[in-house]
Amino acid sequence: MVRTRRQWGPVRSLLALLPLLVGVPWLAVKHQYSLPTPIVDQYDPITSLPQLSEATILEYAKYLSEDIGYRTPGTREHAIADAWMTEKAYQLKEECERVVATQPGRKLQCEVWRQEGNGSHRFDMMSARLYKRYVNLSNIIIRLSDGTEQGKADAVLVNSHLDSTLPSPGAADDALAVGVMIECVRVLVNTPGWEPKHAVVFLFNNAEESLQDGSHLFSTQHPIASTIRAVVNLEAAGTTGPELLFQATSQEMIEAYAHVPRPYGTIFANEIFSSGVLLSDTDFRQFEYYLNVTGLDMAVVGNSYMYHMRGDLVENIEAGVAQHMADNTFALIKHLASPASPLPGLASGYARPRTVFFAYLGQFFVYSFRTAEVLYSLLFIASCVLIKTAGGTTSRGATMVKAVFVVTVGALGALIGANAVAFVMQRMLGRGMSWFKGEFEPLILYGPAAMCGALLTQLPFTRVPERALLHAQLLSHAFLAAAGQLAGVGSSAIFFLSAVSMFVALVVDRVVTYLSTPNVDGARMMSGTGNMQSGVAKGLEDGNEKVDKDGFVSLWTYALGQVIPLLTGTQLSAATLVVFVPLTGRFGSEAPAEYIIASIVAIVGSYTLSLATPFAHRFGPTALRKAVIVLLLGVGATMAVFARKDVFDRSHQKRLFVLHKEDLNTGEQHLHIAAADGAPGFDDLVHDITTRFGVDGVPPKAVVMDNWNSDWDTLYPFSAFLSPYKIDLPLDPAYDAPWPPEEQFTVSAVNDTIDESKGTRSMTLRIDHPGIMWTVIAFDAQVLEWTLDNSPPEEFARHHIKEASFYGTDVWTVDMTIKWPSPQNMHPKSSDVGGLKVDFIGIQEKRMWPAKKADADGSQAMKLFREFDAWLDEKTGGSVDALLMGCVSGQAVV
Numbered sequence: 001m002v003r004t005r006r007q008w009g010p011v012r013s014l015l016a017l018l019p020l021l022v023g024v025p026w027l028a029v030k031h032q033y034s035l036p037t038p039i040v041d042q043y044d045p046i047t048s049l050p051q052l053s054e055a056t057i058l059e060y061a062k063y064l065s066e067d068i069g070y071r072t073p074g075t076r077e078h079a080i081a082d083a084w085m086t087e088k089a090y091q092l093k094e095e096c097e098r099v100v101a102t103q104p105g106r107k108l109q110c111e112v113w114r115q116e117g118n119g120s121h122r123f124d125m126m127s128a129r130l131y132k133r134y135v136n137l138s139n140i141i142i143r144l145s146d147g148t149e150q151g152k153a154d155a156v157l158v159n160s161h162l163d164s165t166l167p168s169p170g171a172a173d174d175a176l177a178v179g180v181m182i183e184c185v186r187v188l189v190n191t192p193g194w195e196p197k198h199a200v201v202f203l204f205n206n207a208e209e210s211l212q213d214g215s216h217l218f219s220t221q222h223p224i225a226s227t228i229r230a231v232v233n234l235e236a237a238g239t240t241g242p243e244l245l246f247q248a249t250s251q252e253m254i255e256a257y258a259h260v261p262r263p264y265g266t267i268f269a270n271e272i273f274s275s276g277v278l279l280s281d282t283d284f285r286q287f288e289y290y291l292n293v294t295g296l297d298m299a300v301v302g303n304s305y306m307y308h309m310r311g312d313l314v315e316n317i318e319a320g321v322a323q324h325m326a327d328n329t330f331a332l333i334k335h336l337a338s339p340a341s342p343l344p345g346l347a348s349g350y351a352r353p354r355t356v357f358f359a360y361l362g363q364f365f366v367y368s369f370r371t372a373e374v375l376y377s378l379l380f381i382a383s384c385v386l387i388k389t390a391g392g393t394t395s396r397g398a399t400m401v402k403a404v405f406v407v408t409v410g411a412l413g414a415l416i417g418a419n420a421v422a423f424v425m426q427r428m429l430g431r432g433m434s435w436f437k438g439e440f441e442p443l444i445l446y447g448p449a450a451m452c453g454a455l456l457t458q459l460p461f462t463r464v465p466e467r468a469l470l471h472a473q474l475l476s477h478a479f480l481a482a483a484g485q486l487a488g489v490g491s492s493a494i495f496f497l498s499a500v501s502m503f504v505a506l507v508v509d510r511v512v513t514y515l516s517t518p519n520v521d522g523a524r525m526m527s528g529t530g531n532m533q534s535g536v537a538k539g540l541e542d543g544n545e546k547v548d549k550d551g552f553v554s555l556w557t558y559a560l561g562q563v564i565p566l567l568t569g570t571q572l573s574a575a576t577l578v579v580f581v582p583l584t585g586r587f588g589s590e591a592p593a594e595y596i597i598a599s600i601v602a603i604v605g606s607y608t609l610s611l612a613t614p615f616a617h618r619f620g621p622t623a624l625r626k627a628v629i630v631l632l633l634g635v636g637a638t639m640a641v642f643a644r645k646d647v648f649d650r651s652h653q654k655r656l657f658v659l660h661k662e663d664l665n666t667g668e669q670h671l672h673i674a675a676a677d678g679a680p681g682f683d684d685l686v687h688d689i690t691t692r693f694g695v696d697g698v699p700p701k702a703v704v705m706d707n708w709n710s711d712w713d714t715l716y717p718f719s720a721f722l723s724p725y726k727i728d729l730p731l732d733p734a735y736d737a738p739w740p741p742e743e744q745f746t747v748s749a750v751n752d753t754i755d756e757s758k759g760t761r762s763m764t765l766r767i768d769h770p771g772i773m774w775t776v777i778a779f780d781a782q783v784l785e786w787t788l789d790n791s792p793p794e795e796f797a798r799h800h801i802k803e804a805s806f807y808g809t810d811v812w813t814v815d816m817t818i819k820w821p822s823p824q825n826m827h828p829k830s831s832d833v834g835g836l837k838v839d840f841i842g843i844q845e846k847r848m849w850p851a852k853k854a855d856a857d858g859s860q861a862m863k864l865f866r867e868f869d870a871w872l873d874e875k876t877g878g879s880v881d882a883l884l885m886g887c888v889s890g891q892a893v894v
Ligand SMILES: *[C@@H]1O[C@H](CO)[C@@H](O)[C@H](O)[C@H]1NC(C)=O
Pocket: 116, 117, 118, 135, 136
């Protein structure tokens, strides 16, 4: 193959492309993270019309998360928040009635409920079977309607949750959304003339973190639940960036979402979430399951490092986040309450969406799967035609097969390169998760590794022509788009977009090559199109004198072909890394975090720089070899730098779970410690903790985590992620009678009858838990029937029942009939004890740190927590966030 005399070398070419390689990703990221300007005033100073005020929303969030504090279901603070919200709801109702009284004829009615109730439901999670029982939990509900039966018949539900989880003040999750909803009510009510054709039901649900009890209570027991036709759920797993739409379950609701001023969501996020890899779940699940309705599930996801931690505070919520959520929610409500609303149509059910949608640079695109199938197939066919008619070697079948093979091998090489470095970092150097502190840091470590792997695989194939490789890349993307969409994967749009870019580039390439044959004045044609700076343009035009059809490819081809992959790929990598990097800090020590992150970088990277493989062949074998060597050196250098980095710091903390447990049967006290990540250094930390707090000379014991380990049942089934240690604590000599008689935590069987002829035993298991919340019982039995929501499995098995109840509630029960005598030998861990053995555990309401810092009860646990927390902060420089729980456990044979 002859090379042009005037072709630029690799460095010069890369420099020419640099503005594009930097500018396009910059543009993509800028758009992706742009937020509205926060509004302070509740009323527009000029028009006097009400407006959604971020300042007001954040005031509510701050009041809930700081003035009230940790609102874990069952705590006193939770009850205080309940009372506050109830009062707020009645104030809004009064305001509504006052406003309506001054506007005669305005059809607007505001109603308020405080719902309270008991229930139980099955809540399988992370492939564990789990049951929930709740007593006296509450919800606060506001309904805005036009006051007619007809207007109330089809309603949209807007949901947020008032409670926060165990170790978190929950400012973003979910006090922010509570504030947004309150603001939406205020603005709707005060907007002159606004009348809802269809009702809007605002649910301030007060038990999400205890595993969606509040939404279950509403869905199964509230009198207006059956009027709900669609749901808008507002959540947060982070504190920055726009609110992401990550579940949209019908065509109608996706179209409704098109009305928001700042759309941010893609079918890609939907498909990732519904695949379950994120192991997370929202109230949306209850609404889908019990109300059988469609909806939109949205959450703030940026900077997810503080999610469910102490750092979930208003000061960490980025300016504009509240405004974004409020503006979008408000637009949705207005549309869904209007005469144009899809709500009445949804009364007769809905179908799973067969719709591709994505927000792209602020525009929202929606089209049907059918359109997508046709469009993508057409593009694939057009690509084939383009290749077939290309002339030269490109149109030769054998060359094309080889070229497709080469670009595929390149992508595989990227994957292998990145994972090889991951292996070295994690296994050989013991420096896993070195990139944790920055969502984009993995790009620095694994980007060059992936590129190096890709280029290494190209070394044996340097005789395949560049232009053929470009066409092969187009062909593979067009094929993936069409095949993926025909298989029902909406995310295939990603490949369609990149293929369009490459197709256009190669069509232009064809035309230019044709025009620059000797008969045509190609050079003039080219400069006529140029609006690029002349210097660059001149370089890019270089080689137009080349007449050989297989010859020189203009840099313009690369520029054009790369625009959309760069734009889309940057958005994709930003969106995935923002979610997955912080997730590695909480998804278990056994999870292959290093390889997952390396693979994400390699896959998204191969996509983003789709044309890197053809480009690598542009300058001949010597240049390729040099590039590989330079990259190898670069990979070595970045590895050296990353191997020296600390994994955690003050704003990207390690999650440490610490349980101070008193055993009611033995009187022993232990400290149980667990981490939820696989970062190095945990064993050393546990040893330091043991030296400082444990019994002298007794080493920490690594504990096996399985279904029969009840120590961590408070966090079941999340406990499966933990790799815990147990530390013996010295007994405080002053500590003798731990439990005042009125504070007995017991499990007993009442109304106990054995039917020997049937071989069954019926009873009411009664759990008394004064002062103790989030109780869990676990036992092995073959349950025949019980008062929990679901029919039990027809076999001898271990069952876990978790309770969550309102503050002050101190008893719960479950009625059941079990096979008796129990087939005790069914599991090696269940020994014959002459009765039903029940493991039980709970958290003492007054013994949680830091939630209960202010009203510490002087117990040994709280004294220990105070010391522990201060010691840990000093020892680790604040890079560890510990959740400290004072638990009581026991074993009863009933
Ligand atoms: C829930 O159960 C508690 C305790 O058994 C009882 O006092 C309360 O009345 C029940 N609430 C409802 C709404 O049934």
